[in-house]
Structure formats: C-alpha cells, structure tokens
Amino acid sequence: MRDTDLSVELCGIRLRTPFVLAAGVLGTTAALLERVARRGAGAVTAKSCSVRPRRGHPNPTVLPWEGGLINAVGLANPGAAAMVGILADARRRLAPLGVPLIASVFAEEAGGFGEVVRILEEAEPDLYEVNISCPNVAEELGMPFAADPVQAARATAAVRAATRRPVIVKLSPNVADICAVGRAVVDAGADALAAINTLGPGMLIDIRARTPVLANRMGGLSGPAVRPVAVRCVYELSRAVPVPIIGMGGVTTGEDAVEMIMAGATAVGVGSAFYQRGMGALEAMAAEMRAFMQEQGFGCVSEMRGLAHGA
Amino acid sequence: MAPSVHLTGRVVRVEPAGHRGVTIVSDVPLSARPGQFVMLWVPRMDEKPFSLVADSPLTLAVVPVGPVTGRLQRLQPGDPLYVRGPLGRGFSLDGKRPLLVAGGSGAAPLAFLASRLAETGREVTVALGARSADELLLVERYQAAGARLWITTEDGSAGERGLVVSVAERLLANGGCDRVYACGPVPMLERVAALCRLYGVPGEASYEAYMRCGIGVCGSCDRGDGLLVCRDGPVFGL
Ligand SMILES: Cc1cc2nc3c(=O)[nH]c(=O)nc-3n(C[C@H](O)[C@H](O)[C@H](O)COP(=O)(O)OP(=O)(O)OC[C@H]3O[C@@H](n4cnc5c(N)ncnc54)[C@H](O)[C@@H]3O)c2cc1C
Numbered sequence: 001m002r003d004t005d006l007s008v009e010l011c012g013i014r015l016r017t018p019f020v021l022a023a024g025v026l027g028t029t030a031a032l033l034e035r036v037a038r039r040g041a042g043a044v045t046a047k048s049c050s051v052r053p054r055r056g057h058p059n060p061t062v063l064p065w066e067g068g069l070i071n072a073v074g075l076a077n078p079g080a081a082a083m084v085g086i087l088a089d090a091r092r093r094l095a096p097l098g099v100p101l102i103a104s105v106f107a108e109e110a111g112g113f114g115e116v117v118r119i120l121e122e123a124e125p126d127l128y129e130v131n132i133s134c135p136n137v138a139e140e141l142g143m144p145f146a147a148d149p150v151q152a153a154r155a156t157a158a159v160r161a162a163t164r165r166p167v168i169v170k171l172s173p174n175v176a177d178i179c180a181v182g183r184a185v186v187d188a189g190a191d192a193l194a195a196i197n198t199l200g201p202g203m204l205i206d207i208r209a210r211t212p213v214l215a216n217r218m219g220g221l222s223g224p225a226v227r228p229v230a231v232r233c234v235y236e237l238s239r240a241v242p243v244p245i246i247g248m249g250g251v252t253t254g255e256d257a258v259e260m261i262m263a264g265a266t267a268v269g270v271g272s273a274f275y276q277r278g279m280g281a282l283e284a285m286a287a288e289m290r291a292f293m294q295e296q297g298f299g300c301v302s303e304m305r306g307l308a309h310g311a
Numbered sequence: 312m313a314p315s316v317h318l319t320g321r322v323v324r325v326e327p328a329g330h331r332g333v334t335i336v337s338d339v340p341l342s343a344r345p346g347q348f349v350m351l352w353v354p355r356m357d358e359k360p361f362s363l364v365a366d367s368p369l370t371l372a373v374v375p376v377g378p379v380t381g382r383l384q385r386l387q388p389g390d391p392l393y394v395r396g397p398l399g400r401g402f403s404l405d406g407k408r409p410l411l412v413a414g415g416s417g418a419a420p421l422a423f424l425a426s427r428l429a430e431t432g433r434e435v436t437v438a439l440g441a442r443s444a445d446e447l448l449l450v451e452r453y454q455a456a457g458a459r460l461w462i463t464t465e466d467g468s469a470g471e472r473g474l475v476v477s478v479a480e481r482l483l484a485n486g487g488c489d490r491v492y493a494c495g496p497v498p499m500l501e502r503v504a505a506l507c508r509l510y511g512v513p514g515e516a517s518y519e520a521y522m523r524c525g526i527g528v529c530g531s532c533d534r535g536d537g538l539l540v541c542r543d544g545p546v547f548g549l
Pocket residue numbers: 348357359360361362363371372373374375376377378379380381416419420518519520521522545
C-alpha cells in the first residue's frame with residue numbers, strides 16, 4: 001500500500017494537514033492556537049481583529065441547534081495593538097511545530113483594512129485573511145463588503161498595499177453571485193480565497209419566552225446545515241478563479257473534507273466541528289481522510305482536488 | 312425536535328443565601344454531576360454561567376455582583392427559568408474520605424458534591440469560608456447532607472476567625488482525608504493546590520472564567536494555559 005500524504009501547499013507554504021482552524025473559533029489566545037496546532041491543524045487562524053477593540057454583542061452569542069451553530073459574537077476582539085502580542089506569542093509557539101499562523105482582519109470601512117494590517121505586520125503572521133463577510137454586525141457596520149464586488153475589491157486592495165505576505169479573502173455565501181465577488185478580489189490582488197463565512201443571517205425564537213434567543217436577535221449559521229451551500233460555493237469559485245481556496249462550512253468528518261477537496265478546495269477550514277467532536281476533531285478527521293484515501297487508492301491530497309468537476 | 316435551545320421551567324421557591332444572595336429552587340428536571348454548570352438565560356438581557364447546587368430539580372445559589380445576578384435576586388415563585396446544560400466536566404466521586412474547601416460562592420457546586428458523596432455513604436468533611444457571616448452560603452445544605460462542617464470568616468463574625476485555607480491545612484495535617492475538592496477565588500485555589508502537594512493528597516477544583524458559548528467554541532474562557540473552563544473544566548485536577 002502507498003503511504004498517504006496529507007500535506008498540502010497553500011500560497012507556497014506547506015501545511016502538514018489540509019485542516020485550517022477557522023477564524024473566530026478557539027483562536028482567541030496564543031495558548032489555544034498552539035493547542036489546536038498540536039492536535040492536527042495544518043494552519044491556524046486567529047480571531048478576526050479590528051484597529052480598535054470591540055466588546056461584541058451581549059450573550060447569548062453562540063447557540064447549538066439541531067443543524068449546527070448560530071452565532072452573533074459581534075466580532076469581539078481586543079484590538080490590533082493587543083492582537084500583535086497574541087500573534088507574536090502564537091508565532092513563537094507554532095514555529096517549532098511547523099504550523100503557519102493566519103491573522104484575520106476586518107474594518108468598518110475599506111481603508112481601515114490597510115490600517116489594521118499595518119499594525120499587525122509587527123507580529124509577522126505567515127498569511128492574512130481578510131474578513132469582508134461577517135453577517136452579524138450589519139446593523140453597526142453596514143452591509144458586509146462581501147455583498148458588493150467593488151467594495152470587496154477596495155478592501156482587498158487596501159490589504160494588498162499594506163503587506164507582501166499572502167492575502168486570503170474570505171467570502172460570504174449570502175450574495176447573489178459569489179463568483180463575481182471572487183473574481184473582483186482576485187483582480188485586486190488576493191492570493192487565495194476562503195469560503196464560506198456563516199450563512200444567513202438566521203434567527204431562532206424561544207416560543208415560551210416569545211423572543212429571539214440571540215441577544216443580537218439574528219446570527220450566522222455554521223455547521224452541518226450549511227455544508228451543501230459551502231460545497232456549492234467552493235465548486236463554483238474553483239471554476240471562476242485561478243487561486244487556491246480554503247473550503248469551509250460544516251466540515252465535520254474526514255469524508256466531508258474530501259468532499260470539499262473534490263469540489264476544488266486546496267485546504268479545508270474547520271470551526272463548528274469542535275463543538276460536536278471536541279479538541280480531538282482534527283486528529284479524528286485526519287484518520288478518517290487517510291482511511292478514505294487508502295480505500296480509494298489516493299496517495300496525496302492534491303490527487304483528489306477538483307475531481308467532482310470531471311475530466 | 313423541539314425548537315428550543317433552552318430547557319424551560321419555573322421557579323418553585325426562593326430562599327435567602329447569606330444576607331444578599333438567593334437559592335433558587337426550580338422545577339426543571341436535569342441529570343448532572345456535581346461541578347457541572349448551566350448557562351442561565353434572562354431573555355432580552357444576558358446569559359451567564361451558574362453552578363448547580365442540585366440537579367433534579369435544578370437548584371442554583373446566586374450572589375449579586377451585577378445586572379444578571381441582581382435581576383435573579385428578584386425572581387418570584389412561578390417566574391420562568393431558561394437554562395442550557397448541564398455543561399462541562401464535573402467532580403470525580405473518587406474521594407472515600409473527602410475534604411471539601413469552599414470559599415464564597417464556591418459553596419454552590421460543593422454543596423451538590425457534599426450531598427452526592429453523602430448519599431453514597433462517604434464521610435464528608437467541609438471547610439466553608441467567607442469574608443463575614445452574612446456572606447456564608449448554604450450552611451443548611453451542608454448540615455442536611457450530614458457533613459462535618461468547619462466554618463471560618465475573615466472577620467470572625469461566624470465560626471473561627473481566619474482563612475478557610477488554614478482550616479483545610481489543619482484538617483489535612485491531621486490526616487484521614489484522601490481527596491480534596493475546592494471551589495473559590497483563584498488565590499484560594501492556588502493555596503489549596505500547594506497544600507495538596509505538601510500532604511500528597513490528590514485535589515480537584517472548580518474554576519470560573521468569563522464565558523460566552525459554554526460549549527468549547529468561542530475561546531472566551533481560556534484558563535490561561537489553553538484549557539477551556541467551559542469544556543475541559545470547570546473542574547480541573549490541582
Ligand atoms: C462555571 C461557573 C460557575 C459559576 N457559578 C456561580 C454560582 O453558583 N453562583 C454565583 O452567584 N455565581 C456563579 N458564577 C459567577 C457568575 O457567572 C457571575 O457572577 C455572573 O456572570 C455575573 O453576571 P452579572 O451580569 O450579574 O454581573 P457582571 O456585570 O457580568 O459582573 C459583575 C462583576 O463581577 C465580575 N465577574 C463576573 N463574572 C465573574 C467571574 N466568573 N469571576 C469573577 N468575577 C466575575 C465582573 O468582572 C464585574 O466586575 C459562576 C461562574 C462560572 C464560570
């Protein structure tokens with residue numbers, strides 16, 4: 001039997017496994033980023049960060065429901081200056097593990113994306129991810145940039161101008177034509193795409209309390225319920241743009257991850273699965289993926305990429 | 312599946328807990344281990360973690376420190392209650408001759424543990440401390456569980472004057488305890504951990520942290536070492 005190699009290459013950087021810790025899940029501290037890296041991640045993404053600190057929404061902010069999770073954390077973060085310390089500490093811890101660090105950034109207006117990246121440069125993250133797609137703060141921040149190809153390209157260009165490191169732009173599924181946005185940000189200098197951010201927004205109402213359960217009333221959906229939407233987005237994007245894609249949304253098992261890769265993803269983001277499967281989620285998924293590859297005779301991950309598109 | 316994230320029930324009884332806190336007895340049926348907690352939702356306000364004082368029916372002890380805990384003081388019998396849980400990892404029930412060390416609102420989860428351990432025939436010793444008599448919680452519950460109870464207050468207004476850790480040290484020095492269970496402020500837990508090492512007795516403690524999700528996703532409750540209080544804990548080995 002051939003050895004199965006789970007490593008992949010993303011923007012010229014080797015990842016030990018295709019699994020990338022999704023932004024906003026467990027990535028709040030250097031110790032947590034290290035813990036996830038030790039438990040099977042190929043790369044880890046820190047919590048999205050803005051120039052100034054944000055308290056986020058009051059609780060409840062994250063709730064489990066039968067399809068996965070719904071959240072409106074409201075992009076709570078300690079601000080870029082404090083994030084420099086967290087990222088620098090995380091880098092020191094990750095370096096010996098060979099796990100690259102992705103810094104996720106967002107801003108209130110397009111120019112702000114450049115400002116936050118300029119501050120974070122001091123921490124020397126391996127890659128940036130530009131979060132133009134959080135649906136939970138629309139009331140405060142206006143429509144997410146991901147809804148409009150022109151705005152999305154502006155935010156991307158601002159980051160592109162502020163760093164030479166690889167730039168990933170994270171797209172929203174909540175748009176009429178995700179490929180139009182994908183093309184616009186690639187034209188503006190994105191080296192890779194991540195898709196998808198949370199779906200919706202959605203709402204859950206407690207019928208006895210007679211009120212929405214999330215304090216923000218609405219929030220983004222993630223987990224198994226969104227997987228088919230995510231797979232479709234990755235499939236379409238991989239035909240529309242020539243850059244690598246981190247496919248995410250509901251990936252819970254190693255076979256779900258294979259599905260993303262066959263849709264065209266280069267790496268696979270994992271967030272909500274940590275709720276269902278705990279800290280061992282990525283190790284379990286790696287074992288499942290390896291078993292599938294052995295069963296089907298694949299030696300490395302790239303052999304599976306895009307297979308669903310046919311010859 | 313019911314379109315409901317929270318379990319719903321009603322307040323059955325509200326009893327004073329110390330001079331400022333309340334013990335809330337509800338009709339929510341729950342099956343939990345001592346040390347587990349619930350996220351208690353006050354609709355249109357907030358959702359916060361609280362340890363269980365008893366599981367079936369769900370009982371909580373709440374000390375007022377801010378908006379949510381303040382609101383909970385004013386609950387009346389018949390008011391609805393919304394909880395998510397039980398969550399987290401509770402205490403082991405391994406102590407044959409357990410010593411429980413409770414400081415302040417740390418009395419809540421240990422009261423549950425005391426009755427669970429007593430139910431299975433264990434002789435339970437409790438060192439219960441607070442700043443003053445009016446901040447002592449759940450004394451009656453420890454008495455009802457038949458625990459050997461040692462009370463301390465920092466100002467001497469009830470029981471012995473001093474720190475609960477000093478009593479714990481004396482009890483450990485006397486020997487006879489094979490496991491320590493603690494809950495209280497972090498400095499207290501650190502001193503209890505040192506005592507456990509000194510006397511070679513295994514210990515477990517319930518920690519607190521600021522929480523959002525309560526289910527190991529958001530990363531708000533890192534204890535400082537990458538361990539999540541909501542999911543890896545709130546009970547950790549000392
Ligand atoms: C696992 C767990 C179990 C708990 N069990 C109980 C319990 O049985 N009974 C009980 O009364 N409380 C308990 N707490 C603490 C309780 O959750 C907080 O008191 C509550 O969230 C405060 O909400 P608030 O809106 O009233 O005040 P807030 O405005 O949120 O807080 C008021 C003040 O208290 C401080 N504070 C808030 N939470 C904590 C905390 N966890 N530790 C230290 N300081 C804090 C804040 O910084 C602020 O200064 C528990 C906490 C955890 C994590």
